[in-house]
Amino acid sequence: MTARAPGAAVARSAGGWPDQTTWQAAQRRRQRRRAWRLAAWGVPVALFVVVAVVGPILAPYDPVTVRLADRLEPPGAVLHDGTRAWLGTDQVGKDLVAQVLQGARISLLVGVATVAVAGLIGLAAGVPAGYFGGGIDGLLMRVADLQLAFPSLLLAILIAAVLGRSVTNVIITLSVTRWVTFARVTRATTLAMREREFVTAARATGASTRRIMSRHIVPLTVTPLVVVATVELGLVILAEASLSFLGLGTPPDHPSWGLVIANGRNYLTTAWWISTIPGIALSLVILAVGLFGDQLNEYLNPKAASA
Amino acid sequence: MGAYLVKRLAYSVFVVWGAVTIVFVVVRLIPGDPAQLMVGAEGTQADVEALRHRFGLDRPLAVQYLRYLGQAASLRFGNSLRLEIPAADAVAQRVPATALLAASAMVLGVAVSMPLGIAAALHRQSVLDRMVAVVSLVGQSVPNFWLGIMFILVFARGLRWFPSAGTGGLDHLVLPAATLALLLVGVLTRLVRSGLLEVLDEEYVRSAYAKGLPVRRVINRHALPNMLIPVVTVVGLQLGSLLAGAVIVETVFGWAGVGRLLVDAIGNRDYPIVQVAVLFITVGFITVNLLVDLSYAYLDPRIRYR
Numbered sequence: 001m002t003a004r005a006p007g008a009a010v011a012r013s014a015g016g017w018p019d020q021t022t023w024q025a026a027q028r029r030r031q032r033r034r035a036w037r038l039a040a041w042g043v044p045v046a047l048f049v050v051v052a053v054v055g056p057i058l059a060p061y062d063p064v065t066v067r068l069a070d071r072l073e074p075p076g077a078v079l080h081d082g083t084r085a086w087l088g089t090d091q092v093g094k095d096l097v098a099q100v101l102q103g104a105r106i107s108l109l110v111g112v113a114t115v116a117v118a119g120l121i122g123l124a125a126g127v128p129a130g131y132f133g134g135g136i137d138g139l140l141m142r143v144a145d146l147q148l149a150f151p152s153l154l155l156a157i158l159i160a161a162v163l164g165r166s167v168t169n170v171i172i173t174l175s176v177t178r179w180v181t182f183a184r185v186t187r188a189t190t191l192a193m194r195e196r197e198f199v200t201a202a203r204a205t206g207a208s209t210r211r212i213m214s215r216h217i218v219p220l221t222v223t224p225l226v227v228v229a230t231v232e233l234g235l236v237i238l239a240e241a242s243l244s245f246l247g248l249g250t251p252p253d254h255p256s257w258g259l260v261i262a263n264g265r266n267y268l269t270t271a272w273w274i275s276t277i278p279g280i281a282l283s284l285v286i287l288a289v290g291l292f293g294d295q296l297n298e299y300l301n302p303k304a305a306s307a
Numbered sequence: 308m309g310a311y312l313v314k315r316l317a318y319s320v321f322v323v324w325g326a327v328t329i330v331f332v333v334v335r336l337i338p339g340d341p342a343q344l345m346v347g348a349e350g351t352q353a354d355v356e357a358l359r360h361r362f363g364l365d366r367p368l369a370v371q372y373l374r375y376l377g378q379a380a381s382l383r384f385g386n387s388l389r390l391e392i393p394a395a396d397a398v399a400q401r402v403p404a405t406a407l408l409a410a411s412a413m414v415l416g417v418a419v420s421m422p423l424g425i426a427a428a429l430h431r432q433s434v435l436d437r438m439v440a441v442v443s444l445v446g447q448s449v450p451n452f453w454l455g456i457m458f459i460l461v462f463a464r465g466l467r468w469f470p471s472a473g474t475g476g477l478d479h480l481v482l483p484a485a486t487l488a489l490l491l492v493g494v495l496t497r498l499v500r501s502g503l504l505e506v507l508d509e510e511y512v513r514s515a516y517a518k519g520l521p522v523r524r525v526i527n528r529h530a531l532p533n534m535l536i537p538v539v540t541v542v543g544l545q546l547g548s549l550l551a552g553a554v555i556v557e558t559v560f561g562w563a564g565v566g567r568l569l570v571d572a573i574g575n576r577d578y579p580i581v582q583v584a585v586l587f588i589t590v591g592f593i594t595v596n597l598l599v600d601l602s603y604a605y606l607d608p609r610i611r612y613r
Contacts, residue, residue, distance in 0.1 A: 146325035150589055151551035158333050158585050161573040238450055242555055245452045246570055261453055265559075268460050276460070279453035287448040 034299045041295045044288035052108040055101030063253035067093030072271045088273040090263060096273065100281055103257040106250055107285065110170055110240045115229045117175040122182020123221065127213055129183070130190025140187070144180045152177045156239055160248040170249050174236050185228050189221045223300050230293035234286045241282055257282045312601070319597050326589045327379045330582055331372060379586065384579045387572075394579035398565055398587050404474055405564035408557070409549050411484040416491030417542065423492070424499025425526065428507065439496055446493025451552050455486040455559035472561035483560040487552055491545055498541055502534035509533070535606050543599030547592040554588075 070079045070093035077085050079095075087096035129140040147155070156177045163169040193199060193216075202212050243249035244258030252259070257278040264274025359365045363374055378384050384394045420443075427439040462482060463471035469482050506512060507530060515525045554566030561567070565584050572580035 142325075146322060146329065149322045149326055149593055150329070151547035151592055153548070153551035154554065154585060154588055155329070155333075157551075157554065157569070157573070158330065158581070161581065162333055234448075241450055242452060245450075246555065246558060248573070258450075258452070261456065265456060268456070269464050272460055275453070275456050279450065279457070282453065283445075283449045286450070287444065290444070290448055 031299075031302065034295070034302065038292075038295045038299045041288075041292045044284075045292045048104065048285050048288060049108060051101065052104040056098070056105050059095070059098045059101055061098040061102035061255065062094075063255075065094075069093065072267060074271070075273050075277075087277050088271065090260070090274050091267055091271070096260075096277055099255040099260050100257070100278055102255050103260060103278055104281065104285075106167065106254055106256045107237045107240060107282070110167065110174070110250075110256075111233045111237045113171045114174040114178060114236045114240075115233050117171065118178040118232070119182045119225060119229055121175065121179040122184075123186050123218070123225070125179070126183040126186025127190050127217060127221065130187040131194055131209075131213055131217065133191075137187070140183060144184060147177075147180050153239060153242060156243060157246065157248060160243050165247070165249065165251045167250050167254055170240055170243060173243070174239055177239075178232055178236060181228060181232060182225065185224050186221045189224050190217055193217050193220055227293065227297045227300060230289065230296050234289040234293065237282070237289070238286055315597060315600060319593055322593050323590055326593070327376065327586060328372075330585055331375050334578060334582060335368070335371075384583050387580045388577045389572075389575050390577075390580075394577075394583045397580055398568065398583045401563060401565045401568045402587070404562060405550075405553055405557070405566060408480070408483055408487065408562060408564055409546070409553055411480055412487035412491065412549060412553075413542065413546070415484055415488040416495060419488065420492045420495035421499055424496045425503060425531075427496070427500045428503035429522075429526075431504065436500075439500070443493045443496040446489045446496075448493075449489070451486055451490055452555045452559050454489060455483065455556055458482045458486055459559070474561075474563040479560075479562075483556050483562050486559070487549060487556050490548065490552055491542075494541060494545060495538070498538060499534070502537055503530060506530045506534045532606075536603060539599055539602060539606060543596050546595045550588045550592055 067080070067089075070085070070089050071091055073079060073085055073089040073093075075086060075088040075096075077088065079085055079089070079093075083095075085095045085097065087100060089095055090099070125140055129137040156173050159173045159176060160169065163173060199212060199216055202216050207215075240249055240256060241258030241261075244256040245262045247262065250256040250259055260278040261275045261282075264271065264276075264278075267274055356365075363371055366374070382395045386392060387394045387397050390397050423439050423442075427436040430436055459471045459482065462468045469478050471482075473479055503526075512525060512530055515529045520529075550566075553564060554569055556562070557564045557566035558570050565587055569581060569584035569588075572578075572584065
């Protein structure tokens with residue numbers, strides 16, 4: 001704690017230049033500051049996760065019951081059963097609170113599952129490609145190039161249209177359209193690690209290729225993958241909402257935010273809240289994930305991020 | 308330059324072939340029988356067989372693929388199932404509307420983000436800079452379909468300044484183009500700002516200032532041309548998301564372009580139209596990226612292609 005005393009940062013050694021330990025202390029302090037900032041930006045993301053997990057338990061969404069007497073009630077209205085609909089009701093009398101909470105869960109589920117699946121595919125493809133190079137690598141990079149020639153949402157629309165509407169199909173669709181980024185990052189990291197001393201040393205001690213890849217290279221791809229995964233999480237949540245908005249995502253009994261927004265389009269004049277409120281939730285989540293991703297990148301790659 | 312052009316063109320042909328193949332593979336992945344899906348529940352077995360024969364679905368896969376490549380090369384994909392006109396014609400009719408929308412959004416996006424980015428870079432850390440940062444962040448986070456609906460809610464239903472849907476004159480174009488443009492503004496403003504900041508540190512900019520040139524001339528003649536390449540690259544790459552975004556924005560605003568045709572065709576299981584529309588958008592994207600690559604040599608005389 002003494003290093004935090006005022007004036008410590010400008011302490012000089014006899015030569016007049018800041019000595020090495022002072023530098024290190026300053027760097028440590030800077031990194032600690034980044035950690036705090038990261039934690040602060042993590043709060044909204046954590047809040048989203050908690051809401052998505054706990055929310056639907058507190059205010060369960062009932063896909064079946066229709067209460068026409070309570071249809072299109074504005075936010076804050078008292079319904080016929082005496083409860084209050086804080087965010088209003090939709091065209092069949094369903095409480096928007098329950099839909100928004102359920103939508104948060106779907107967004108989180110699709111986002112995390114897609115990033116996990118796409119990340120694993122990317123890892124499985126990227127490490128061998130980077131390590132062996134040659135034919136496997138050439139093939140992978142060509143496939144990646146081809147896929148990047150498609151606007152990714154367009155490919156998702158095509159695949160989703162063919163697979164049909166379901167939560168699983170959305171995850172499959174988005175994993176197929178998103179794995180390339182993970183594969184590229186993994187490949188680049190592997191390529192950089194391949195010739196490093198510790199890999200050569202492992203090879204010299206007779207470690208098998210498999211062991212080198214799994215024990216020496218894969219652990220080092222985790223950090224860049226985590227950063228990519230955070231950025232992708234926001235993109236995937238957005239893509240899911242877009243697909244559901246077009247009627248190509250989750251089925252009607254799973255009220256994804258995109259679906260609720262689409263439902264509200266026919267009632268813009270009479271019930272603005274149906275489309276507006278889930279969109280605000282969606283924008284805030286994407287914003288929060290994006291900001292958290294920026295901070296995470298700065299924390300994990302301080303040099304690259306500040307450049 | 309000539310050799311490079313040939314190489315680059317050959318590569319584009321390869322990518323187009325790949326895109327055509329991906330569309331073929333995905334459409335053939337349909338669980339069950341596409342003919343069955345197209346006929347629907349009320350169709351008889353004979354209807355299904357007739358459709359299978361009509362689309363050559365009763366042939367081996369390799370034959371189907373070659374036939375399909377032939378169709379793609381000649382742009383003849385057979386008739387739309389609903390519209391009873393060739394699918395390529397149906398798409399071609401809608402191309403001008405989408406091109407107009409995408410071009411307007413692009414012009415609008417560049418026209419807004421260049422001055423914003425320049426101003427933010429010149430007044431670094433000022434209130435303006437912070438505001439620009441917030442706007443570009445929000446621009447990147449707000450889903451464009453929701454933004455479009457909010458525009459309709461406020462400017463069409465509330466203020467009644469613009470019509471809420473349809474294709475027509477300039478007043479119909481404003482809201483969809485603005486919605487689509489915001490996507491670009493978010494990315495581009497940040498890029499212009501950081502690009503300009505980088506260039507402003509260069510020695511030739513400092514010498515330009517040192518010899519007494521006014522700020523405007525330093526920026527316009529010395530700084531801007533040198534940061535144009537990344538901007539053009541990103542504008543080109545963004546055109547892909549702009550075209551994909553057009554699919555959504557056209558659906559929101561009922562704009563009669565290729566994107567809306569695609570979404571309608573998916574609903575109708577009109578696969579010839581789906582194929583042509585997806586291919587059109589993809590080939591458009593590939594072509595623009597090719598043009599962007601080729602424009603580098605013009606923009607930056609230092610680049611010489613081998």
